[in-house]
Amino acid sequence: MLDLKHLRENFDAASTALARRSPEAAAALAPIRDLDARCRALQIEVDALKNHRNVASKEVGARKAKGQDASAQIAAMKEVGERIASLDAQLREAEAAREEKLLFVPNLPHTSVPDGAGAEGNREVRRWGAPAQFDFAPKPHWELGEKLGILDLPRAAKISGSGFACLRGAGARLQRALLDFMLDLHTKQHGYTEVWPPVLINAKAMTGTGQLPKFAEDMYALKDDPLWLAPTAEVPVTNLYRNEILRIDQLPIKMCAWTPCFRREAGAAGKDTRGMIRVHQFDKVELVKIVAPDQSYEEHESLVRDAEAVLQALGLCYRVMLLCAGDLGFCAAKCYDLEIWCPGVNAWLEVSSCSNFEAFQARRMNLRVKDAEGRNAMAHTLNGSGVAFARLNIALLENYQRADGGVVVPEALRPYMDGLAEIR
RNA sequence: GGACGGGUGGCAGAGUGGUCGAUUGCGCACGCUUGGAAAGCGUGUUUGCCGCAAGGCAACGAGGGUUCGAAUCCCUCCCCGUCCGCCA
Structure with missing residues (x-):
């Protein structure tokens, strides 16, 4: 607001x-x-x-x-x-x-945000690593996953419908290892406090972070209770401090949370229908910061670096995109997307969106800071995925595949998988 | 799900229709005092809105009602506690 x-x-x-x-x-x-x-x-x-x-x-x-x-x-x-x-x-x-x-007016783009009408106006600010080279034609993740018996899309459709995935065996284990690895990285190296929040959310909290009232159709609502399924941990975690006045010495508050995320993808019908690029349910480790108003742009840069550290540790080639004004989310004043190169689907896939909302969300949720002189001001809020699933799984399968269909486990994950070096 | 008891300022805790935005204690800030500190004394210490200002309006879990007037009476809802039931 x-x-x-x-x-x-x-x-x-x-x-x-x-x-x-x-x-x-x-x-x-x-x-x-x-x-x-x-x-x-x-x-x-x-x-x-x-x-x-x-x-x-x-x-x-x-x-x-x-x-x-x-x-x-x-x-x-x-x-x-x-x-x-x-x-x-x-x-x-x-x-x-x-x-x-x-409540229907979006945030003002920051002056450092470039002009542009859509995704084509986004600016690449840096790139890490080089796209993996293969001496065979790299396969898409759905072929790799099916052959290895670790990704079962047909049976997931049987119990839920299209747009749902089921991981099995080493695939499920790989996901659990990744979650553990990411939470360890952010809590032990980057100073975030782990949070386990509810994911059934009331309308006030949904309004606080900007999902309601405008984006009601993007979310799942419960039939008999006035609750919604969280589309991202941003909602419960940021709203933890709704209606509070924080002391300046409590800031910055840095939290990370692993939760499932639920999205109807109502406006995306027909897009990315193959595999698990776009699914209705996925897990995500989210980073959330609540900071003093004059710190938010520095904190934004370090938030992006924290998310990037995950991809670097996993050895995945990615690029950092500065979103243009026309591609910016409703609440964001400025946003960087992280995109991983995925050779199987031959595309850069977005696995993180790191946004500075300035006081836009804080005003909606009445989240304030009392400064040293005793004056109250709206806090600034930020968040970013650190990072999001389904697409991270895709990236690992497609980047670490071998000619025989096996998939190498990156070094950083092996301690989380009993030393397993390759899924075959 | 049922029964009862609660929700007041940073915290504790008064107040049951009229100068109550709220006694008091603790905490905190500043000042005095002191060689320095403690104690003591004094002053201050919730938030939002309107207004150039003087000042005004609103808020005692939320929303409605009664009244000239509501923290106080009535209704609905939410949350917390205790007991019972059910249950991973």
């Missing part, structure tokens, strides 16, 4: 910044100015009337205490009370209308 006070002074600048995302983004902001003016006019009027009532009610009390008659004041205030009730209702309505619109 954008800052109303800031918008009052900088409405046109905000509108221009949103136009860098899309015409729709700027249009979403347009009605806010008038709605806000109406709120303020009503508030001034109703506050004055309430003051009148408060003064008069005290007088009633004083007269009664002295045994005097107060029926004239009481009669007069009855009318004022009705007027207040009517204006209050109008004010609440106006505020709700303003809030409703504001």
Whole structure:
């Protein structure tokens, strides 16, 4: 959510910044100015009337205490009370209308974010490693996985439907090893605290991190309870501190969490249907930071490095993409994607999205910091995958495959797999 | 799921219709005192909104109601505790 006070002074600048995302983004902001003016006019009027009532009610009390008659004041205030009730209702309505619109306005892109309308406008900022070379035609993961008996897509479809995967044997073990490895790396090397959160989420938390109200159709909802399945651990972990005022010396708060993630992929029908590039359920290790407002851009850079460390330790060739304004997620002010080269599907696959939300989420969830002078300010929140599954599995299978269909286990994972060096 | 008891400021804990945004204690900050500290004394110490300002409005789990006036009375919901039931 954008800052109303800031918008009052900088409405046109905000509108221009949103136009860098899309015409729709700027249009979403347009009605806010008038709605806000109406709120303020009503508030001034109703506050004055309430003051009148408060003064008069005290007088009633004083007269009664002295045994005097107060029926004239009481009669007069009855009318004022009705007027207040009517204006209050109008004010609440106006505020709700303003809030409703504001919740659909995306964040302002940071000045360091390049222009661009879509993925083609993203800028590669660095690359690590070189694409693996093969003296045979590398196979896609679904062929490798099926032949090794570690990936069973047909049976997963039998119990859930298309877009679900089932890992078996060494495939399941590999995933567990990866989770363990990533959590160890982030907790022991990078200073994150491990968190195990709920993944059934209420509407307030979903609104706090920006999934609701705009993206309801992207998520799974429960039939008999007002709860949603988490699309990412970002939601429960960031919302841990919803409605709190943190002391500056508590920051930065760095948390990592392994959770399953559930996505309907409603807008992606027909895309990436083969294999497990795009699935409805996957595991992910997520990194979340809550930081002081003046630290968030430094913390953003180090967050990306923390995620990259996973891929480097696994020896996977990847590139870091700075997203352009048109490709930026709804809440993000700035975002880097990490993409791994996958030779089987012949594509760069996104395994991490590292975003700085500045105060956008904090404002929605009322998450504040008290600085050394005792002033409260909205905290800044960040998160990034460190990293996300399904695609990480794909990358390992496809990059470490051998001509005979076996898959080499990277050194870093062998301690987590009883020393296993190759899946065959 | 059933029964009962609770939810008030950083914490503890008063307040059951009228100068209560809230007694008090602890904690914390600043000042005085001191060679320095402790003690003591004094002052201050929730948050949001409106307003150029003076100042005003709102909030005692959330939402509704009664009333001229609600922390206080009524209703609904949420959360916590205890006991019972069920259960991994």
